[in-house]
Amino acid sequence: MPTERELAISPIVQESVQHNTRVISNIRALTASLFGVASGILGLESYSGFAFYLLGTFFVSILIWALLANGKQGQYFQGPLSELWAGDVLGGSMSFVLTWTLFYGLVRA
Amino acid sequence: MPSYLSRPLTVLGLLFLSHACYSAYEHSTSIPHQPSNLASTPISSSPTSTSLPLDISLETVMSVIMICVGLVVGAEELKPITWRVWAGKVERESGGGGPFQGLEDRLGFVDIRAKRKEFADWVRDQDGENQR
Structure with a gap:
């Protein structure tokens, strides 16, 4: 976290911070339910399903880092670890479980 | 990667995903249920969890990767915060x-x-x- 002095020297644009957070959470919400669909089709159960979700979110994080942030994560996020790599992972897990169970039940009725 | 690829990539991925989903469903219905076999085997080695053919699994994973790339490429650009x-x-x-x-x-x-x-x-x- 930057100190007051650093903030005074190089101010932060709140609008951009909000915009970046919104972009990340949009992608997370869409991909989380997508991973749920995939793990339901694959028929994953218990731990392997959650492992699949974590692996998938990590893959999406890498994609965001490489394609959207161009490798310069410090330029777009105040705390890259919590905003890019771990942002909205827990919130997305709810929709993941929802679509996971739905598609597991649909495919293996 | 140019952003005009986003929409086709996502749509193609969704198509593959729905195809994989229907294939998995068809596969699960094509296997005849064997209640005696199910009762005798422990739940952990139930045949449904492992019997998905490799091509359906691969199609699922590939389509998910395609949709992910399409979504990320098509997302709005990030703005510098300083x-x-x-x-x-x-x-x-x-x-x-x-x-x-x-x-x-x-x-x-x-x-x-x-x-x-x-x-x-x-x-x-x-x-x-x-x-x-």
Whole structure:
């Protein structure tokens, strides 16, 4: 976290911070339910399903880092670890479980 | 990667995913249920969890990867959060605009000779048109 002095020297644009957070959470919400669909089709159960979700979110994080942030994560996020790599992972897990169970039940009725 | 690839990639991935989903469903219905076999085997080694063919699994994973790439490529661009980087980008893109436009346009900064010359040229043009 930057100190007051650093903030005074190089101010932060709140609008951009909000915009970046919104972009990340949009992608997370869409991909989380997508991973749920995939793990339901694959028929994953218990731990392997959650492992699949974590692996998938990590893959999406890498994609965001490489394609959207161009490798310069410090330029777009105040705390890259919590905003890019771990942002909205827990919130997305709810929709993941929802679509996971739905598609597991649909495919293996 | 150019952003116009986003939509086709996502749509193609969704198509593959729905195909994989229907294939998995068909596969699960094509296997006849064997209640005696199910009762005798422990739940952990139930046949449904492992019997998905490799091509359906691969199709699922590949389509998910395609949709992920499509979504990330099609997402809005991130904006730089530090003020100087952001302001510089805005100024460059709008051609001299930017958040400090109000300061640049103060009356004391007006180049009065350039403005006069501009006005004189304009008047000359107007006269020329009137005489024609």
